[in-house]
Structure formats: C-alpha cells, structure tokens
Amino acid sequence: MNKFWIILLHTYLNKLKTKSFLVTTLLTVVITLGLTNMSNIIEIFDKGGDKEQIAVLDTTGQLYEPLKEQMSTLNKNLRLIEFDGTEKEAEKAVEKGEYTGFVQLRYDQEHLPEATYKAMSVAESPIFTDLQAGLQQMKTMLAASKINLTPEQLQQLYEPVSFEKIALEENAKTEEELNQARDLVYVLLFVIYFAVIMYASMIAMEVATEKSSRVMEILISSVSPINQMFAKILGIGLLSLTQLAVLLSVGYFSIKRNLSSLEGGFFDAFGFGNISLSTISYAVIFFILGYFLYATLAAFLGSLVSRIEDVQQMITPMTLLVVAGFMIAMFGLGKPDSPFIVITSYIPFFTPMIMFLRVGMLNIPVWESTLGIAILLGTIAFLAVFGARVYRGGVLMYGKSNSFKDIKKALQLTKKE
Incomplete structure (x- = not known):
C-alpha cells in the first residue's frame, strides 16, 4: 500500500x-472571471461610447413622437432623432457613420403604421427587433382605437389565459x-x-x-x-x-x-x-x-x-x-x-x-x-x-x-x- x-x-x-x-x-x-463579470465589462465599454442613433423619416408627421415614447421603454440605449432631409440624404448620412441606420415611417392603405429600416448591415438584430416591437405596439393601439376598444378591453384581450398544470402522481x-x-x-x-x-x-x-x-x-x-x-x-x-x-x-x-x-x-x-x-x-x-x-x-x-x-x-x-x-x-x-x-x-x-x-x-x-x-x-x-x-x-x-x-x-x- x-x-x-x-x-x-x-x-x-x-x-x-x-x-x-x-x-x-x-x-x-x-475566462471564468470574464464570463462572471461580463455585464460589468459590457458596461465599461458602453460608458465610453455614445448611444446608437437612428434617424427617423416620418412622412406622416404623426408617428415619430409615439414611436420615440415606445422606444424609451424598450431600449434606453437607442436614440431616435427626427431627420428633416430626404431618403437619399438619410442614406448618405448612414454611409458616413452619422447614424447607425434610419427608419422611414408611413401609413398603409388602412391608415396603420408601417416602416422601412435601412442600415449598412442588418446584422444588428436587437435594433431591428426593438424597432419592430415598438411599431407593433403602436399599430395595436391605433387598430384598437379604430374599433373603439377601451384600454381596459385591449388589456383584457391580450391578457394570457389561465392554464394550471397539476401532476396526479404522488409526490410529483x-x-x-x-x-x-x-x-x-x-x-x-x-x-x-x-x-x-x-x-x-x-x-x-x-x-x-x-x-x-x-x-x-x-x-x-x-x-x-x-x-x-x-x-x-x-x-x-x-x-x-x-x-x-x-x-x-x-x-x-x-x-x-x-x-x-x-x-x-x-x-x-x-x-x-x-x-x-x-x-x-x-x-x-x-x-x-x-x-x-x-x-x-x-x-x-x-x-x-x-x-x-x-x-x-x-x-x-x-x-x-x-x-x-x-x-x-x-x-x-x-x-x-x-x-x-x-x-x-x-x-x-x-x-x-x-x-x-x-x-x-x-x-x-x-x-x-x-x-x-x-x-x-x-x-x-x-x-x-x-x-x-x-x-x-x-x-x-x-x-x-x-x-x-x-x-x-x-x-x-x-x-x-
């Protein structure tokens, strides 16, 4: 032994x-220290940089402010700036690096919001996803107002169904x-x-x-x-x-x-x-x-x-x-x-x-x-x-x-x- x-x-x-x-x-x-402090590392880099800026071309004159309000809750690191120029001018501004991208707002045939987003690369999926989510909320509220739904009725419509799961096995x-x-x-x-x-x-x-x-x-x-x-x-x-x-x-x-x-x-x-x-x-x-x-x-x-x-x-x-x-x-x-x-x-x-x-x-x-x-x-x-x-x-x-x-x-x- x-x-x-x-x-x-x-x-x-x-x-x-x-x-x-x-x-x-x-x-x-x-690597372990890096992974366990990833949020702090990201925060350090974010502090050194500005918020991502998105130019907004609002052809309706009515959608910019509601969208800005929606995005303030969805993504606080995204800054929307109303753009007064043309679509070509906005494209050039994005190419020069002045903006991360630009979104063009308009109404469809049913007078509901729709948009086109342009950027140098569409790989920035979080930006696109957040913008889409904000527009979707706006569209829902506008559609609800057209059929005279109250905010309480709208909330009730989107409230998730109660679904309880119970296991019959003993001590499950x-x-x-x-x-x-x-x-x-x-x-x-x-x-x-x-x-x-x-x-x-x-x-x-x-x-x-x-x-x-x-x-x-x-x-x-x-x-x-x-x-x-x-x-x-x-x-x-x-x-x-x-x-x-x-x-x-x-x-x-x-x-x-x-x-x-x-x-x-x-x-x-x-x-x-x-x-x-x-x-x-x-x-x-x-x-x-x-x-x-x-x-x-x-x-x-x-x-x-x-x-x-x-x-x-x-x-x-x-x-x-x-x-x-x-x-x-x-x-x-x-x-x-x-x-x-x-x-x-x-x-x-x-x-x-x-x-x-x-x-x-x-x-x-x-x-x-x-x-x-x-x-x-x-x-x-x-x-x-x-x-x-x-x-x-x-x-x-x-x-x-x-x-x-x-x-x-x-x-x-x-x-x-």
Whole structure:
C-alpha cells in the first residue's frame, strides 16, 4: 500500500507542476472571471461610447413622437432623432457613420403604421427587433382605437389565459422544481462531458508516456498492476478536483460579489434554492462513478500503445461513447420518460449522464437508481480486473501497437508471467 501512495502522489505532483496544467488553469480562471463579470465589462465599454442613433423619416408627421415614447421603454440605449432631409440624404448620412441606420415611417392603405429600416448591415438584430416591437405596439393601439376598444378591453384581450398544470402522481415535482432540476442536470452533463474528455485522456497519455520511457518495466515488476492503475487514476482524479476547486472558487466569489445587491443566497439567485439534498447527492455519486468508469477504461487503453502519438487513436471509441451519451442526454432533457431514455439509462457507459437525468427530473422508484449505481459499480469492478490484466501485459508491449487486437496479445503476455 505504501507503493500505491507513492505512485499516486508522484502522479499528482508531477502533473500539478507541468506548464500545460498551470497555463490551462490560468487561462480557464481568466475566462471564468470574464464570463462572471461580463455585464460589468459590457458596461465599461458602453460608458465610453455614445448611444446608437437612428434617424427617423416620418412622412406622416404623426408617428415619430409615439414611436420615440415606445422606444424609451424598450431600449434606453437607442436614440431616435427626427431627420428633416430626404431618403437619399438619410442614406448618405448612414454611409458616413452619422447614424447607425434610419427608419422611414408611413401609413398603409388602412391608415396603420408601417416602416422601412435601412442600415449598412442588418446584422444588428436587437435594433431591428426593438424597432419592430415598438411599431407593433403602436399599430395595436391605433387598430384598437379604430374599433373603439377601451384600454381596459385591449388589456383584457391580450391578457394570457389561465392554464394550471397539476401532476396526479404522488409526490410529483412541480414545474418550478422541474425547471431547477433541468438546469442542474444540464450543468452536470457538461461537467461530466468535459471532465471525461479532458482527464480520461490525461490518464491514457500518462500511461503511454511512462511506457515510452521504459519506466514501466521497472514499475510493473515491483507494484501490483491494479494498484498502479488505480494510483494513476486517483492521482489524475485529485488533479481534476484541484483544478475544479480553483475554478469553482473563483467563479463563486466573483459571482457572489456581483450578486451582492440581490435578495436571497447565492443558489437562490440562480434558481437552485429548492433543489433537494437527494438530487445533489445523486449528482455527486454519478459524477464520481462516471469518472472512475471512463478513467479505468482509459488507463488500460493507454497501456496498449507504445507511442504518445497513438493515444488519441486508441481512445477515440471511448470519446465517441461519451459524445453519444451526451447527445442522448440532450434529447432526454425534453422527454425524460421516453422508453429510449429508460433503456439507455441502464447501459453502463451512458448511465452516469442519463440515469441522473431521470433521477433529477422524474420521481423514479429508488430501486431503479440503485440498479443504475449497481450496474456502474459492477462495470467498474469488471474493468478494474480485466483492465489490470490487460494493463500488466500491455505495458510490456512495444513497437507498433494501436489496434484493439492488441488486447488479446496483452492478455497472453499476462498469462506467461
């Protein structure tokens, strides 16, 4: 056991000091700070610039003021300026950069407002959308006045219909709880996806690197292959937790500082205040089991290659399994109770993502989630035993070995020892 901890700490500290890990962590921290302070960054740039100016050619002489009033509530950063010249003059003013664009107002055959918007580029969709919304409100009010509708009648006409949803299932989740669970599932799916892609590949690369340096021949003769394999898996696991802890801490304190003026706690601000403890517990369990599942698979796949260049080719099928599970889970967010989702939740390589999706969004029987956990534990145990045998023989294979046929050769080498 002493050798196990030596390999674990060596793997952890060795990777922790690498330039790639430090640079990646630093860049991710910078990106995290940028994303969590995006509103402040945008505000800084907006302070340095003027409001976007839109020239208004009102051919009716009656629509400019109502439109200006509507836009004052829709978009305060948009400034409407009445233009006294011709359409050609307005086009030239836009081309010179004096205005972002110009809108021409007129009446249609039914004496209701219509408009044409011109700009150097129509890619500025928010401007167009806000102008269209303002004109639509004006048109609605004018049309209502033509048929003598009072403001109260108009408000009643557009008032949304009362539509209450009630689940008959006992202890069924409310709509609010479902939305919170969906958000949590969505976050965890991305965490599992990126953690497996990044850290499982790192494990395979670590094994291949040591093997290419012939260090493995010394290690395999003095340490049990299963101890060695899980020492590396746990070492990289600690590394991933270190990096995640740094990122989550930076993100938490940055967001908390920006949300200090809001009522409620940190999780309440993001709508996670009512997430049950059991859902959070399942999230942790399935994340850990999902990591160990793919990490064990990556370790013995990495032992089959002799060159670092062949690692990505060997673990590509594993990566495709992760991608497939992620895509199925994305589909399942909309239909978590479909038969396809239920069946795939019991396939070990998809269980961490899809079973948690079902647990988070549905009230499934406890035996189903327990069965999913048992399937994962059984698969991890099988991969550990089988992987240790492949690992022991695979690390002694050199030369061109980047095919899954090499698993048989690795097992044969293990039997000869």
